[in-house]
Amino acid sequence: MASARAFIGGLLKKADVEIGGSRPQDITVHDERLFNRVIRFGTMGLGEAYMDGWWDANALDVFIHDVFLAHLEKEFEINLASVLAIAKAFVFNLQSSQRAFKVGEVHYDLGNDLYEAMLDKRMVYTCGYWKDATTLDEAQEAKLDLVCRKIGLQKGDRVLDIGCGWGSFAKYAAEKYGAQVVGVTVSKEQAELARENCAGLSVEIRVQDYRDVHEEFDHIVSLGMFEHVGVKNYRTYFEVANRCLKDGGFFLLHTIGYKVSQLTSDPWFEKYIFPGGVLPSIAQMGKAIENLFIVEDLHNFGADYDKTLMAWFANFDAAWPSLKEKYGDRFYRMWKYYLLTCAGGFRAREMQLWQIVLSKGGVPGGYTSVR
Numbered sequence: 001m002a003s004a005r006a007f008i009g010g011l012l013k014k015a016d017v018e019i020g021g022s023r024p025q026d027i028t029v030h031d032e033r034l035f036n037r038v039i040r041f042g043t044m045g046l047g048e049a050y051m052d053g054w055w056d057a058n059a060l061d062v063f064i065h066d067v068f069l070a071h072l073e074k075e076f077e078i079n080l081a082s083v084l085a086i087a088k089a090f091v092f093n094l095q096s097s098q099r100a101f102k103v104g105e106v107h108y109d110l111g112n113d114l115y116e117a118m119l120d121k122r123m124v125y126t127c128g129y130w131k132d133a134t135t136l137d138e139a140q141e142a143k144l145d146l147v148c149r150k151i152g153l154q155k156g157d158r159v160l161d162i163g164c165g166w167g168s169f170a171k172y173a174a175e176k177y178g179a180q181v182v183g184v185t186v187s188k189e190q191a192e193l194a195r196e197n198c199a200g201l202s203v204e205i206r207v208q209d210y211r212d213v214h215e216e217f218d219h220i221v222s223l224g225m226f227e228h229v230g231v232k233n234y235r236t237y238f239e240v241a242n243r244c245l246k247d248g249g250f251f252l253l254h255t256i257g258y259k260v261s262q263l264t265s266d267p268w269f270e271k272y273i274f275p276g277g278v279l280p281s282i283a284q285m286g287k288a289i290e291n292l293f294i295v296e297d298l299h300n301f302g303a304d305y306d307k308t309l310m311a312w313f314a315n316f317d318a319a320w321p322s323l324k325e326k327y328g329d330r331f332y333r334m335w336k337y338y339l340l341t342c343a344g345g346f347r348a349r350e351m352q353l354w355q356i357v358l359s360k361g362g363v364p365g366g367y368t369s370v371r
Contacts, residue, residue, distance in 0.1 A: 004035035015070035017063060024059035025066045031055070047268035047341075051333045060336065061310065064344030111326070112193050115166070117319035118312050123166040123197070126224035126254060127305040127353045131371070136311040139304070144172040147221055150297070150357050150370045151250040153177045157218040160184070160244055162210045163225020167194030167203065174201040182217070184208040210240055219249045226255035227277050231263055234280065234288035242292045242360065251293065251358040255280060256305070256351055273338050279351065293358035296367035302352035309343035 009019055018026045029035075031054035037045040049055055057063035119125055120140045128139025129146050147169065153159070155178035161170050164183025167190075173179040180202040185191050186209060194205045210225075220241050229237045241251050258279035264270065265278045289295070316323075316339065320332060327335075345351050357367065 004039055005032065008035045008038060011072050012067075015066045015072055017066060022058065024062040025057070027055055027057045027063060029055045042267070044267040044271070047272070047337055050337050051272075051330055053333065060340040061344040061347070064341045065347045066344075068345055068348035068350045110189075112166075112189055114316075114323060114327070117323060118316040122168040122172065123193075124168040125165050127256075127301070128308045128311075129301060130304045130307050131301075136308070136315075139308065139311075140168070141172070144169055145176070146370065147223065147252055147254070147355070148173055148177050148179075150355065151219045151221065151252050153179055153219065156180065158182070160213065160215075160217040160220045162213075162220065162222035162241075163228070164190075164194060164205060165224070166190050167197045167205060169221060169223055170194070170203045170205070171198045171201060174198065174203050178202075182206065182213075182215070184210060184213060211236065213240065213244055215244060216246050217244055217249065218246055220245050220251040221254070222252070223254040224256070226253060227279055228274065229280075230276060230278055231280070231284060234284060238289050238292050241358075245360060247360055249360070250296070253285075253354075253356045253358065255354055255356075256302075257281060257285075257354050258351060269338070272334055282354075285356070289358065293360060294362040295356060296359050296363060297355075297357040297369045299355040299369070299371070300352050301355070302346055302349065305346040305351070305353050306343050309339050309346065313339040313343070 005019075012019065012027075016025065019029055020026070031049070031052075034049050034054045037049050037054075039045075041048070115123060115125065120128075120136045122137075122140055122144070124140040124144065127143065128136060129143035130139045131142065133139035133142050151159075153173060157177075158180045159170075159173060159182070161173075161181055161183040164170055164181075164185050167183060170181035170183045173181050181198075182204045183194060183198075184206045185194070186207065188207055191205050191207045198205065222241075226237070245251055256279050258281055261281040261284050262278065265274065269277065286295075313336065316335060324332070342351075346353075359367070
């Protein structure tokens with residue numbers, strides 16, 4: 001135990017983190033078994049130990065940010081949890097059509113009350129655009145409008161929204177631009193509330209896997225859904241989009257991305273937050289769109305996700321007294337760990353947020369980037 005503590009303590013010193021210190025990045029250990037658990041199970045052990053109350057950070061987002069900057073995660077790339085996750089990804093298609101609805105059941109069906117408390121008034125569960133915004137509501141509305149402007153949305157255009165969430169984009173596009181929107185989601189809870197939110201508008205919400213869409217649209221958008229597609233399905237995903245997009249239209253893909261190609265996500269996030277989720281790389285997406293699309297524009301505003309996640313946590317934390325009885329203390333620690341570790345990761349630029357505008361044959365004369 002002592003040697004395990006010394007080993008972990010030595011690693012943390014590389015990130016200027018002290019055990020028992022008082023600075024934002026410092027941590028307090030409540031159970032000495034933490035050190036062996038982290039050595040054996042890596043990030044899975046760290047996250048589960050946090051859920052179990054074995055340790056705390058003075059500011060969890062700052063701690064994670066500093067750990068990422070010191071690249072301490074490389075010390076735990078090979079451990080039991082990661083080996084099992086990689087083996088599963090090689091053998092199975094973890095995002096097959098048969099498995100597509102699992103993330104909806106595990107994550108998005110948790111409870112609309114949770115998301116209503118945490119998100120902005122439009123219930124947008126993707127990165128906000130903070131360029132000229134000072135509040136979460138402003139940042140999310142700016143992002144929705146940015147998407148509409150990037151695809152040149154016009155009144156009467158028919159748009160497919162792959163992974164429509166609670167209908168935030170569909171409602172905005174129908175209200176502000178007069179578009180007709182078909183939104184698909186794998187979450188029954190999302191679909192029910194999305195239909196309520198979009199009542200009276202030219203919006204159709206379906207509980208449907210993207211692979212089952214066989215219609216043509218003027219434009220396609222997909223905001224924060226590609227992270228659930230999986231590497232083995234990237235080509236199929238883009239083939240579906242190509243099949244459904246009319247000539248002359250745009251496909252806007254909004255996705256979190258990672259700096260290197262990988263087959264799986266972090267084991268803790270795979271188990272507790274996004275089953276089957278994996279972040280794409282530019283290389284993986286580039287290969288998947290060959291001979292299907294032209295990349296007209298790529299916009300990275302990943303630093304804005306830090307602000308978005310911190311705003312979500314502030315809302316969640318403030319609303320917790322009204323949510324506590326339903327969800328319980330262990331859920332609070334899990335959800336806090338999810339939101340704040342992601343914030344630290346984006347702050348360290350470990351993860352990115354890309355908006356990619358695609359066309360089928362290229363824009364004659366070139367596409368004019370919109371910011």
